[in-house]
Amino acid sequence: xxxxxxxxxxxSVDTGGTFTDVxxxxxxxxxxxxGKSLTTYxxxxxxxxxxxxxxxxxxGINTETLLKKTRVFIYGTTxxxxxxxxxxxxxxxxxVTKGFPDVLVLKEGGKFNAHQFDQDFPAPYVARSxxxxxxxxVSSDGRVHTPLDExxxxxxxxxxxxxxxEAIAVSFLWSTVNPIHExxxxxxxxxxxxxxAFTLSHQINPIIREYRRTSAAAIDASLKPLMQxxxxxxxxxxxxxxxxxxLLISTSFGGVLHVDxxxxxxxxxxxxxxxxAPTAGLVTALAEGLGDNVIVCDTGGTTFDVTLVRDGQPxxxxxxxxxxxxxxxxxxxxxxxxxxxxxxxxxxAWVDSGGLLRVGPHSAGSTPGPACYNGGGTRPTVTxxxxxxxxxxxxxxLGGRMTLDTAAAENVIGDVAQQLGRPIQETAAAILAIxxxxxxxxxxxxxxxxxxxxxxxxLVAGGGAAGLNIVPIARELGCNRVLLPKAAGALSAYxxxxxxxxxxxxxxxxxxxxxxxxxxxxxxxxxxxxxLQAFAGDLKERGIDDYRISFxxxxxxxxxxWEIDVPVPAExxxxxxxxxxxxxxxxxxxxxxxAVADPYQQVECLNWRGRLSAKLDTPPMSAGLSNRVCxxxxxxxxxxxxxxxxxxxxxxxxxxxxxxxxxxxxxxAMILEPTTTIIVYPNARxxxxxxxxxxxxxxxxxxxxxxxKTRQAVEA
Numbered sequence: 001x002x003x004x005x006x007x008x009x010x011x012s013v014d015t016g017g018t019f020t021d022v023x024x025x026x027x028x029x030x031x032x033x034x035g036k037s038l039t040t041y042x043x044x045x046x047x048x049x050x051x052x053x054x055x056x057x058x059x060g061i062n063t064e065t066l067l068k069k070t071r072v073f074i075y076g077t078t079x080x081x082x083x084x085x086x087x088x089x090x091x092x093x094x095x096v097t098k099g100f101p102d103v104l105v106l107k108e109g110g111k112f113n114a115h116q117f118d119q120d121f122p123a124p125y126v127a128r129s130x131x132x133x134x135x136x137x138v139s140s141d142g143r144v145h146t147p148l149d150e151x152x153x154x155x156x157x158x159x160x161x162x163x164x165x166e167a168i169a170v171s172f173l174w175s176t177v178n179p180i181h182e183x184x185x186x187x188x189x190x191x192x193x194x195x196x197a198f199t200l201s202h203q204i205n206p207i208i209r210e211y212r213r214t215s216a217a218a219i220d221a222s223l224k225p226l227m228q229x230x231x232x233x234x235x236x237x238x239x240x241x242x243x244x245x246x247l248l249i250s251t252s253f254g255g256v257l258h259v260d261x262x263x264x265x266x267x268x269x270x271x272x273x274x275x276x277a278p279t280a281g282l283v284t285a286l287a288e289g290l291g292d293n294v295i296v297c298d299t300g301g302t303t304f305d306v307t308l309v310r311d312g313q314p315x316x317x318x319x320x321x322x323x324x325x326x327x328x329x330x331x332x333x334x335x336x337x338x339x340x341x342x343x344x345x346x347x348x349a350w351v352d353s354g355g356l357l358r359v360g361p362h363s364a365g366s367t368p369g370p371a372c373y374n375g376g377g378t379r380p381t382v383t384x385x386x387x388x389x390x391x392x393x394x395x396x397x398l399g400g401r402m403t404l405d406t407a408a409a410e411n412v413i414g415d416v417a418q419q420l421g422r423p424i425q426e427t428a429a430a431i432l433a434i435x436x437x438x439x440x441x442x443x444x445x446x447x448x449x450x451x452x453x454x455x456x457x458x459l460v461a462g463g464g465a466a467g468l469n470i471v472p473i474a475r476e477l478g479c480n481r482v483l484l485p486k487a488a489g490a491l492s493a494y495x496x497x498x499x500x501x502x503x504x505x506x507x508x509x510x511x512x513x514x515x516x517x518x519x520x521x522x523x524x525x526x527x528x529x530x531x532l533q534a535f536a537g538d539l540k541e542r543g544i545d546d547y548r549i550s551f552x553x554x555x556x557x558x559x560x561x562w563e564i565d566v567p568v569p570a571e572x573x574x575x576x577x578x579x580x581x582x583x584x585x586x587x588x589x590x591x592x593x594x595a596v597a598d599p600y601q602q603v604e605c606l607n608w609r610g611r612l613s614a615k616l617d618t619p620p621m622s623a624g625l626s627n628r629v630c631x632x633x634x635x636x637x638x639x640x641x642x643x644x645x646x647x648x649x650x651x652x653x654x655x656x657x658x659x660x661x662x663x664x665x666x667x668x669a670m671i672l673e674p675t676t677t678i679i680v681y682p683n684a685r686x687x688x689x690x691x692x693x694x695x696x697x698x699x700x701x702x703x704x705x706x707x708x709k710t711r712q713a714v715e716a
Contacts, residue, residue, distance in 0.1 A: 343360045384428075678696070
């Protein structure tokens with residue numbers, strides 16, 4: 001073994017709702033080592049350190065030495081997302097222009113079931129009673145219509161102090177055109193309420209849409225006390241354990257930022273963990289020569305997350321809702337498009353009042369966890385069903401560090417079987433089939449509904465529970481192969497190892513292509529470029545000078561309501577030819593998404609965004625997992641398993657570390673990795689690639705298996 005003093009490591013962490021995943025890369029050999037532990041809610045570093053200890057033991061050093069030799073530590077967490085969904089963020093006051101107190105109450109006025117009158121009106125993110133109207137008004141052309149009433153403002157700030165609010169969000173009309181009043185309020189807060197967290201909407205999300213700008217400001221302000229304290233504690237705990245390198249935080253842009261930058265804008269941490277998965281999927285697919293069109297599925301203990309990479313770029317969106325669209329809370333900012341459903345390994349199976357079997361959205365989480373975890377869980381989950389079906393080895397779960405209780409799983413699944421009047425294994429298979437169906441719909445939503453054929457992309461699966469059911473999901477979609485990276489059990493943390501520093505700034509400038517404002521648009525683009533170059537200057541001081549800048553416009557046809565993202569072909573619109581190229585790009589994007597284009601229609605441009613991506617040192621993709629010994633392909637056990645439509649079969653189980661590069665297994669077979677289990681279904685086959693990844697052929701290409709009939713499996 002190489003002397004540990006000569007080695008430098010990079011560590012990436014994804015703290016999920018059930019498990020904390022750790023990936024360690026060795027800068028000398030590029031070897032990847034994984035660690036996984038149950039998430040600890042009270043203090044994240046406790047579970048994190050346990051996962052680090054697992055990885056350190058695998059490497060052959062102690063945790064303290066590992067941290068001392070770590071150059072970069074990348075951290076991602078679901079804590080910010082959970083705080084919003086569970087309403088556990090800071091007590092926040094909202095300041096708005098007088099006469100417009102209901103921006104967050106009315107949201108965007110949408111409703112999926114227009115005639116469903118028994119649905120409660122959704123609660124606003126900041127209560128109406130915590131919203132304060134301020135006497136001020138700026139017109140749409142930037143003129144001050146009504147000066148800010150500083151006497152009234154002082155009275156409101158005093159009330160906020162007396163009511164013990166922990167944060168303030170400020171969102172005034174047309175502050176994106178002239179922010180003078182928001183800036184005055186910011187100065188007053190610093191003077192009268194020093195130390196109180198606040199966010200100004202024109203600084204966090206300068207776009208035209210009022211609700212989305214206000215929602216972003218409210219969310220960011222409410223997260224500041226919570227996430228700033230969380231990150232400070234994490235940094236202190238890491239320092240006390242010996243870490244002295246750079247602490248980077250994964251963001252919703254699909255990249256990373258320094259902790260000091262994220263502390264000022266904690267909204268960037270919302271959905272930040274899953275945003276790393278597309279990077280993992282893309283770099284792995286490219287290394288295997290499978291192209292740059294990728295569907296990435298990340299199945300954790302709590303959720304199933306789907307992202308799309310098209311032509312080597314993750315799909316971005318401003319439609320990031322926490323909760324159901326229209327009734328939940330909109331992030332309002334551009335972020336990696338992640339479609340999430342409550343269908344993970346810990347999703348609870350239940351029978352509704354009509355006698356129908358349901359799965360999710362509620363999860364057992366890490367506490368108490370599935371019944372088979374022996375943590376006090378008493379409700380049946382997808383993991384329990386997989387254990388009953390023989391898809392998990394109870395003595396080798398998490399590399400043998402955790403023993404599953406088969407009797408407990410059979411007991412809770414048996415209760416559901418009794419309610420349905422079906423055999424226990426058929427019931428367990430039905431639970432997985434329903435979970436599969438929900439996952440297929442989530443994939444179709446981001447692909448077929450957006451104009452992409454899933455069969456034209458490679459399906460990349462990750463997460464601790466992905467290997468249990470990705471083959472039937474791929475068959476339902478018509479995909480003939482699935483790629484499971486060598487670090488599939490920690491996909492998001494693995495993606496962080498290959499991430500870039502990504503930052504984005506936005507500006508609003510409305511214009512139409514029929515009378516295009518070249519001067520105004522070019523000024524907006526110049527301002528964005530100046531901000532990005534200033535950020536790049538800070539990076540250069542830290543030795544990072546390899547970066548690229550791109551621009552995006554949010555545009556729509558005349559009289560349309562919603563915009564689509566269109567790349568801006570150049571940093572400036574120097575001529576009519578540049579405008580023509582931009583318009584042609586818009587028509588092509590609109591035709592791909594909606595199958596229609598109107599080349600004679602004007603295009604409206606609303607918001608402009610500039611994005612900087614800077615490269616970091618990353619481990620070589622050619623490196624394998626540190627535990628792969630390229631031994632003889634022999635099963636370590638044989639288990640009885642049940643497959644719907646096939647029945648009971650004997651299934652050999654192999655240790656992933658024992659499989660030689662190039663090994664091929666025919667289904668049914670089980671591959672045991674320390675952080676995940678991969679099931680090779682009947683008529684499927686799996687190959688260990690030259691990079692140590694698993695490529696599973698579903699059997700569709702040779703006609704040996706038609707797409708699965710999920711509904712028949714559910715009815716069975």
